[in-house]
Amino acid sequence: MDRQQVDNAGGGNAAPGTVPGPPRLYIDACQCIGCAVCADVCSYQAMRMEVLQPLPEWDESACVRCGECQEQCPTAAIILSLDCA
């Protein structure tokens, strides 16, 4: 599966010399149809999508991992990991 990890400002980037933790939210770029449903259903403004933006943008710091975006995505393009180790 061709997956794209969605990073916010520094959210998915490990510091040099450190081992990155597990990804916390993926959007499968091959499955996403750009419908913006995920942004519409997020009550925390943690998923945003502007006009002409190909993929939604995830704000890790605002996300409470409620899973609503994953549930409502019509193409099952969102994979949310609850393993925050």
Ligand code: SF4
């Ligand atoms: S709801 Fe799913 S298909 Fe629609 S923009 Fe979000 S990730 Fe893409």
Ligand code: SF4
């Ligand atoms: S898991 Fe919940 S809070 Fe996080 S982006 Fe999805 S809908 Fe928003």
